[in-house]
Amino acid sequence: MPRSVQTQPLQPSAPHEAFDAREAAPAYEVRTLGCQMNAHDSERITGLLETAGYVPAVDREPDLVVFNTCAVRENADNKLYGQLGQLAPVKRRNDRLQIAVGGCLAQKDRATIVEKAPWVDVVFGTHNIGSLPVLLERARHNEQAQVEILEALETFPSALPTKREQAYAGWVSISVGCNNTCTFCIVPQLRGKEKDRRPGDILAEVHALVDSGAVEVTLLGQNVNSYGVEFGDRGAFAKLLRACGDIEGLERVRFTSPHPAAFTDDVIDAMAETPNVMPQLHMPLQSGSDRILKDMRRSYRSKKFLGILERVRERIPGAAITTDIIVGFPGETEQDFQDTLDVVAASEFSSAFTFQYSVRPGTPAGEMADQVPAAVVQERFERLTALQDEISARLNRGLIGSRAEILVSAQSGRKAESTHRLSGRGRDQRLIHFSVPEGAPQPRPGDVVSVPVTGAAAYHLLADPRDASEYELRRTRGGGAWEAAQAESCAAPSSSGAPGAVGLGMPSLRRP
Secondary structure, rough: OOOOEEEOOOOOOOOOOOOOOOOOOOOOEEEEEOOHHHHHHHHHHHHHHHHOOOOEEOOOOEEEEEEEEOOOHHHHHHHHHHHHHHHHHOOOOOOOEEEEEEHHHHHHHHOOHHHHOOOEEEEEEOHHHHHHHHHHHHHHHHHHEEEEEEEEOOHHHHHOOEEEEEEEEEEEEEEEEOOOOOOOHHHHHHHHHEEEEHHHHHHHHHHHHHHHOOOEEEEEOOOOHOOOOOHHHOOOHHHHHHOOOOOOOOOEEEEOOOHHHOOHHHHHHHHHHHOOOOOOOEEOOOOOHHHHHHHHHOOOHHHHHHHHHHHHHHHHHEEEEEEEEEOOOOOOOOHHHHHHHHHHHHOOOOOEEEEEOOOOOOHHHHOOOOOOHHHHHHHHHHHHHHHHHHHHHHHHHHHOOEEEEEOOOOOOOOHHHHHHOOEEEEEOOOOOEOOOOOOOOOOOOOOEEEEEEEEOOOOOOOOOOOOOOEEEEEEOOHHHHHHHHHOOOOOOOOOOOOOOOOOOOOOOOOOO
16 A cells, blocks of 8 residues: 655753653644544544544643644645744643644645654644554653555554543544535545445444444534445435435434535435434535636536425425635635625525635636735635525524524533623524523433524524523433543533533533
8 A cells, every 4th residue: 555654863852761660641632623524534633643642631731742734725725834833832831741733734745744844743634543552652661753645545543542622422434535626625635535335334323333332423524415426326415415314313304515526406305204314404615606616517507406495495394504615715706706796685594604715726616817815815705604604694593583493512602691681503504502490300411402583693592591490401312422521521410501612512522
C-alpha cells in the first residue's frame, strides 16, 4: 500500500522520557477543527487513546494534545498554526508533552507541518488513524517527529475503538471519501475515492448504539445518496433508511450530507414513510447561479434544486431544510450573486451555513482568474446573511403556539444561568431553549419533553410553559444511559441536576 513515512528531528525539545507506570496514566486532549466527519473521527481517536491507556485531561495539564484538522477553508490552517504556536512554550516547559496533528490538513501539508512547527511529535493522515498510538510511542522512543501519511485507507474507521461523547446520540459512518470533482473542494484529494460500508455492518453498529442507550443516530457520508454505487445498488441509501425504521428503540434518524445531483425520489419516499426519519434535510446549494454552478462542477442547476425542495415539502409538510452557500466564488458577478439571493428567497431555508470563498491550493478554483475582491465578498456575504436571518426569523415566528417535542441535550445556552432554561433539538433539528415549570420533574439529557413554543428568534425557539399542565416529560433509555455514563465517570449527578457541557443533541468533542 502506498505510504509516505518521514522522520524529522524534534527541535526545540528536551529528550522525551517514557511514562513511568507508577505515575498517573498520561492524559490527553483532542481538539477538533472541522466538520461532523472530523468530529466522528475524533471519537475514534479518543477510543484508540483510551484503549492504549490514556485518560481525558480533566483538571490537569494534558500529556498529549491531538489536533484533528480540516483543510476546506483557509481559516482552518490559520487556527491550527495559531494553536500550535501557543503550545510551543508549553512544550519547552514540559518535556512530557506530545503534540500530534491528524485529519485533512495533515494529509495535505504532511512534513510541512513539522517544518513550520518543529515541536510537533506526530503527523498522521486521514487514512491511518489507527496508527496514532504506535506513532506516539515511536516518536517518544526515537526522540524524532514521526510523519506517516497513507495514500489509501488502511482500516475503515468504524472498525476502530470508539469513545462516544453522548450516550443518547451518535454518528454512524456509512461511507468515506468522495467521487465528486467540485472545483472549490479539496476533500476528494484528502479523503480519497468513496468507499462504502456494507449495509449489514452499518446496521450492526446502529443496533449496538441503540442497545447501549442511544435514541438518535445520524448517518454520515460525504455524499450519502451515492451510497451503494460501489457495490452496485443505487437504491441502497433509501433501503438503509427504511431498515433503520425497523430498529426498536431508535427514535430519531438523521443523515448528512446529500448532493442535489444524485438525490432521488426513493429517498424522499423513504423519509416520508419511515416514522423515525426526522422531517429535516440538509441540501447544499453552494450557489444559485447556474453559470457559477457549472464553474463549480456542481452537476445540477437551480431549477433542479428547487424541484427537489418542492417534492420534499409535498411529501413531508413542514420539513425544515438547511443548506450551504459559498459567496464570492471566482468570477461571481453581481448578477450571479442576485441569482443566489433569488434562490434563497424561493427556497425558504430554515437556516444556512454561509461561507466566504477562500483559495485552497491544489483546487482548480484556486487557479481561476477573476478572484473576487475581499471587500466585495464581505459586502455580499452581509446581504446574504441579512436575507437568511429574516427568512429564518419569519419561519420560526410561524411556529409560535405549536408544540415541540424536544430531545434534551447535555448543554444549555449561553444565558442559561440567568434564564434557567435547558436546551435541546426539535424533530426538525431546530434549537429550542425551554424552561421547566415550578414543581415539574427535571429531564435528563436524552429524555424527551413536549412543550408549547412561546417565542422565536432567527436561530432558536423559546418554550416557556405557563405551568405543569403544558409540560410533558418522557423519560427515555437515552436519559438513563446518560445518567449511567455520568456515574461511571464519577460525576454522579442526580437526575435533577443541571446538565454538563457537551454537545447540543449531537456528540461533540471537548474544546479548549
